[in-house]
Amino acid sequence: xxxxxxxxxxxxxxxxxxxxxxxxxxxxxxxxxxxxxxxxxxxxxxxxxxxxxxxxxxxxxxxxxxxxxxxxxxxxxxxxxxxxxxxxxxxxxxxxxxxxxxxxxxxxxxxxxxxxxxxxxxxxxxxxxxxxxxxxxxxxxxxxxxxxxxxxxxxxxxxxxxxxxxxxxxxxxxxxxxxxxxxxxxxxxxxxxxxxxxxxxxxxxxxxxxxxxxxxxxxxxxxxxxxxxxxxxxxxxxxxxxxxxxxxxxxxxxxxxxxxxxxxxxxxxxxxxxxxxxxxxxxxxxxxxxxxxxxxxxxxxxxxxxxxxxxxxx
Amino acid sequence: xxxxxxxxxxxxxxxxxxxxxxxxxxxxxxxxxxxxxxxxxxxxxxxxxxxxxxxxxxxxxxxxxxxxxxxxxxxxxxxxxxxxxxxxxxxxxxxxxxxxxxxxxxxxxxxxxxxxxxxxxxxxxxxxxxxxxxxxxxxxxxxxxxxxxxxxxxxxxxxxxxxxxxxxxxxxxxxxxxxxxxxxxxxxxxxxxxxxxxxxxxxxxxxxxxxxxxxxxxxxxxxx
Numbered sequence: 001x002x003x004x005x006x007x008x009x010x011x012x013x014x015x016x017x018x019x020x021x022x023x024x025x026x027x028x029x030x031x032x033x034x035x036x037x038x039x040x041x042x043x044x045x046x047x048x049x050x051x052x053x054x055x056x057x058x059x060x061x062x063x064x065x066x067x068x069x070x071x072x073x074x075x076x077x078x079x080x081x082x083x084x085x086x087x088x089x090x091x092x093x094x095x096x097x098x099x100x101x102x103x104x105x106x107x108x109x110x111x112x113x114x115x116x117x118x119x120x121x122x123x124x125x126x127x128x129x130x131x132x133x134x135x136x137x138x139x140x141x142x143x144x145x146x147x148x149x150x151x152x153x154x155x156x157x158x159x160x161x162x163x164x165x166x167x168x169x170x171x172x173x174x175x176x177x178x179x180x181x182x183x184x185x186x187x188x189x190x191x192x193x194x195x196x197x198x199x200x201x202x203x204x205x206x207x208x209x210x211x212x213x214x215x216x217x218x219x220x221x222x223x224x225x226x227x228x229x230x231x232x233x234x235x236x237x238x239x240x241x242x243x244x245x246x247x248x249x250x251x252x253x254x255x256x257x258x259x260x261x262x263x264x265x266x267x268x269x270x271x272x273x274x275x276x277x278x279x280x281x282x283x284x285x286x287x288x289x290x291x292x293x294x295x296x297x298x299x300x301x302x303x304x305x306x307x308x309x310x311x312x313x314x
Numbered sequence: 315x316x317x318x319x320x321x322x323x324x325x326x327x328x329x330x331x332x333x334x335x336x337x338x339x340x341x342x343x344x345x346x347x348x349x350x351x352x353x354x355x356x357x358x359x360x361x362x363x364x365x366x367x368x369x370x371x372x373x374x375x376x377x378x379x380x381x382x383x384x385x386x387x388x389x390x391x392x393x394x395x396x397x398x399x400x401x402x403x404x405x406x407x408x409x410x411x412x413x414x415x416x417x418x419x420x421x422x423x424x425x426x427x428x429x430x431x432x433x434x435x436x437x438x439x440x441x442x443x444x445x446x447x448x449x450x451x452x453x454x455x456x457x458x459x460x461x462x463x464x465x466x467x468x469x470x471x472x473x474x475x476x477x478x479x480x481x482x483x484x485x486x487x488x489x490x491x492x493x494x495x496x497x498x499x500x501x502x503x504x505x506x507x508x509x510x511x512x513x514x515x516x517x518x519x520x521x522x523x524x525x526x527x528x529x530x531x532x533x534x535x536x537x538x
Contacts, residue, residue: 153428153440154428154440157440201428289365289375293401300382300393302379302455303393303394303397303398304397305377306377306394306398306446306457306459307398307401307403307426307444307459307461308426308428308442308444308461310373310375310377310459310461311365311372311373311374311375311444311459311460311461311462312373312461
């Protein structure tokens with residue numbers, strides 16, 4: 001029995017050692033695989049930094065609209081013969097109109113971007129870089145749709161205040177009826193506008209919906225880029241055509257590409273508008289004797305139905 | 315003969331049922347101030363509500379809430395002033411008053427600018443006066459509210475006096491401690507009108523010196 005135990009003991013040790021050896025091997029494999037992590041890291045560095053469109057206005061120095069808008073100047077220009085010139089113009093204008101890169105004064109923006117990407121940005125500075133080439137900066141494209149229902153004392157007076165808001169904040173009235181106004185306001189002004197509107201009366205309901213359209217935006221951008229290149233190439237081919245048949249053949253393809261490009265540009269314009277300008281629906285309800293105004297959450301809410309409104313007839 | 319008895323007993327039962335369901339109103343205002351027109355009036359099981367309106371848009375509302383055990387005039391007055399203050403009402407004065415049948419109450423005069431009026435260019439036109447008189451009995455809290463544009467406050471100053479002379483409050487029981495709870499302490503920073511202007515006596519109990527005092531059956535009889 002003692003001999004059997006003595007014999008069994010090594011076997012037990014071997015059984016225990018096998019998993020340890022396997023673990024060690026796996027560990028070695030991981031060490032060997034560290035290069036792949038480095039690759040991932042490099043890939044992540046190479047990607048353009050995602051940019052968040054803030055509706056809080058915390059990043060006020062950054063002009064949001066320029067991010068959300070597409071440069072349509074070149075699109076509106078004549079396609080034929082000038083696409084190359086347009087492309088050059090597009091590049092230069094984009095550089096000129098691009099929002100100021102968040103750099104230290106006096107430093108070239110490219111360096112700042114590189115620094116920020118390496119994590120060298122100073123504390124307090126936004127960690128998000130704005131590349132010089134806007135086509136690389138896909139950012140986070142979000143469409144905001146908000147709604148407010150406000151119980152007001154005097155609806156006409158409150159309606160006048162709501163209608164004056166777009167003039168102050170740089171938007172416009174999309175629709176108005178007896179007790180509802182739909183406003184289109186710059187996205188970064190949405191939150192201040194909602195705060196201002198809440199002073200009109202008792203806010204009964206408040207909604208905010210965010211729709212992320214980054215994927216569609218990036219896809220459209222890529223498609224437009226490819227179609228532009230194709231268009232340029234086709235125009236070159238058209239210039240080189242020797243026979244009428246060749247020219248017609250190229251022209252047909254060129255028309256098809258132009259049509260698809262226009263559709264994509266139209267959708268891009270629509271998206272850019274929705275991203276740059278949020279939609280805020282304001283519904284005004286006139287308070288009357290039947291409307292309680294909550295003052296507290298205690299069990300005795302009798303005071304809620306008292307007040308000037310209780311003496312009104314609306 | 316038996317059919318007559320049956321009919322009489324049925325009528326009596328119907329009358330009793332009607333009385334039990336409708337009850338007596340928690341307040342009665344026989345002669346409202348001139349110039350106020352009744353908009354609506356309701357009464358159900360003692361709980362009553364009266365709304366009147368003047369052509370200049372000054373409104374009167376007398377409304378009733380059930381009282382809870384332990385609820386007294388000082389307690390509910392404090393509750394009312396605090397909650398109205400939270401809604402932007404500024405208490406200007408606090409005055410002890412009594413109803414036509416001797417129930418003690420407190421008059422509160424507030425000034426108020428409705429929410430949103432501050433952003434309105436014609437904000438001054440939106441400033442309101444709001445007077446609330448609170449009576450608390452064993453059964454009810456009765457609130458008399460008069461409100462309108464601040465510029466009409468002086469024109470309607472006499473309305474409250476007239477209402478106080480006419481209104482009768484019901485719900486004080488015999489030997490009631492609620493109706494003898496006294497006046498609320500003046501709110502901080504509030505100008506309390508001189509007590510001499512409106513001396514407050516505890517309401518007269520039923521069956522004692524004044525037969526038309528609160529708690530008696532004929533409590534809506536004319537005051538002496």
